[in-house]
Amino acid sequence: MERSRALIAEIEAEFPSFRIVPKRGDRLQAAIDVALRVVTLGGQRSYMTRYHTALFGKLWVPDSYEGMSDDDRYVLLCHERVHLRQRARMGGFVMGVVYLLPFFPLFLAWGRARIEWEAYVQTLRATAEVYGIDACEELRPMLIARFTGPDYGWMWPFPRQINRWIDDEIAQIRALSPTT
Numbered sequence: 001m002e003r004s005r006a007l008i009a010e011i012e013a014e015f016p017s018f019r020i021v022p023k024r025g026d027r028l029q030a031a032i033d034v035a036l037r038v039v040t041l042g043g044q045r046s047y048m049t050r051y052h053t054a055l056f057g058k059l060w061v062p063d064s065y066e067g068m069s070d071d072d073r074y075v076l077l078c079h080e081r082v083h084l085r086q087r088a089r090m091g092g093f094v095m096g097v098v099y100l101l102p103f104f105p106l107f108l109a110w111g112r113a114r115i116e117w118e119a120y121v122q123t124l125r126a127t128a129e130v131y132g133i134d135a136c137e138e139l140r141p142m143l144i145a146r147f148t149g150p151d152y153g154w155m156w157p158f159p160r161q162i163n164r165w166i167d168d169e170i171a172q173i174r175a176l177s178p179t180t
């Protein structure tokens with residue numbers, strides 16, 4: 001079975017109401033897209049085309065999902081499963097507040113940064129698993145941009161700190177699996 005299919009089955013077993021739904025054609029997702037363009041002054045323009053969003057226990061997928069490889073879907077789903085578990089842990093409402101409220105203020109959104117970092121740890125681990133540890137290093141520019149740039153509203157604009165988080169995590173992955 002494809003790696004991503006097997007993981008989807010696992011996620012469905014853990015979260016029976018889990019579904020993968022296209023963003024395109026959903027009114028709320030279209031409204032979020034507009035709101036993000038406004039609050040980021042056009043900095044986040046790819047919500048419908050490139051960003052995957054876990055919301056209400058579902059995974060809302062952009063246009064690009066169709067073209068993703070099995071391995072890339074697997075890495076993505078490892079990340080999104082963290083958000084599903086966070087939602088179960090915190091409750092959807094609290095998580096929504098922690099996650100969304102800090103768009104005001106932009107630029108310092110510690111809650112969202114921690115929520116995302118917990119998920120990106122799994123992105124790194126899944127990447128190491130599928131593509132090897134060196135591929136983690138290639139994710140660094142994207143990760144720095146995600147945290148410090150407009151994609152998530154400049155949630156944690158401290159690249160040195162993000163670099164340190166990445167260093168620590170890569171060191172941990174190496175320690176856990178010295179052969180990769």
Ligand SMILES: [Zn+2]
Nearest residue numbers: 079083116119
């Ligand atoms: Zn995320």
